[in-house]
Amino acid sequence: MLSDLSWLALEAKYLEPARTFYEEELGLTVGERGDDELVCAAGETDLVLRRPQTLPRGGIHTHFAFAIPETEYDEWWDRLAETYDLEEAQFGPARSLYLYDPDGNCVEIGQQDVAGPGIDGVFEVVLEVEDLDRATEFYEYLGFEIVDEGDDRKRVRLHGPMALELWEPHLGIADARGGVHVDLGFETDDPVAALEAVGDRVQSVERETTDEVVVRDPDGHFLTFIS
Numbered sequence: 008m009l010s011d012l013s014w015l016a017l018e019a020k021y022l023e024p025a026r027t028f029y030e031e032e033l034g035l036t037v038g039e040r041g042d043d044e045l046v047c048a049a050g051e052t053d054l055v056l057r058r059p060q061t062l063p064r065g066g067i068h069t070h071f072a073f074a075i076p077e078t079e080y081d082e083w084w085d086r087l088a089e090t091y092d093l094e095e096a097q098f099g100p101a102r103s104l105y106l107y108d109p110d111g112n113c114v115e116i117g118q119q120d121v122a123g124p125g126i127d128g129v130f131e132v133v134l135e136v137e138d139l140d141r142a143t144e145f146y147e148y149l150g151f152e153i154v155d156e157g158d159d160r161k162r163v164r165l166h167g168p169m170a171l172e173l174w175e176p177h178l179g180i181a182d183a184r185g186g187v188h189v190d191l192g193f194e195t196d197d198p199v200a201a202l203e204a205v206g207d208r209v210q211s212v213e214r215e216t217t218d219e220v221v222v223r224d225p226d227g228h229f230l231t232f233i234s
Contacts, residue, residue: 008195008197008204010196011168011194012191012193013053013192014054015053015054015129015189015191016054016057017054017055017066017108018057018058019058019065019109020058022058024109025108025109026045032090033116034125043057043060043061044057044058049128051128057190064190066186066228067111067187068113068186069187070112070113070133070183071132071186072130072132072170074128074129075119076122077101079124083104083116087104087106087116091107093105094180101117101119102117103117104116104117105180131169131172132169132170132172133172133179134173134186134226135174135175135185135186136173136174136225139160142173142224143165145205147165149201151167152165161175168193172185173185190231191228194234195234198219198220199217202220202222210227211223218233219231
């Protein structure tokens with residue numbers, strides 16, 4: 008139903024430190040820029056950095072993951088370790104490093120099957136939810152499928168346009184937390200069909216046209232379905 012992650016929006020108290028981190032430290036290209044928002048290209052997904060001036064706000068303390076080619080990992084580690092206190096985790100044969108941006112978002116950079124060079128997509132986003140069963144069911148109606156459930160019963164991992172982790176409040180790897188009031192954009196062939204799949208479960212419908220639907224999920228995260 009949902010084909011691609013179009014954007015992930017984060018809240019930035021001040022745009023310049025956020026720009027410096029993502030453009031100069033992580034090598035993302037800044038495209039659109041306004042007084043209260045700038046957009047960085049992370050492969051096919053936009054990373055939107057937004058000051059808290061209007062709704063939707065960007066997510067705060069959001070944990071998400073950038074994809075890099077497997078062969079680049081050691082170079083990324085060596086370079087970032089000169090400045091940041093990194094943590095590392097291993098998932099099967101793949102390694103990921105973790106660091107924090109200026110606004111307290113936990114940024115994972117992990118080995119994935121991508122072309123690169125450099126960051127080539129967002130492959131995971133973590134949302135904080137109040138009721139894990141309710142949130143899981145909501146995203147299953149949008150076509151996500153459960154692939155893993157945490158032993159502590161505080162998290163569920165789903166597969167869709169990207170990996171989506173739903174966390175009840177707790178600290179994960181590198182003391183990461185799930186994001187609050189995160190703004191996600193998804194591409195789909197039929198935005199209205201996506202709304203119909205979850206219409207009786209959303210917190211609100213913010214906008215509805217044939218080409219774009221904006222809703223708030225049961226935990227207040229903004230979801231946009233665009234064709």
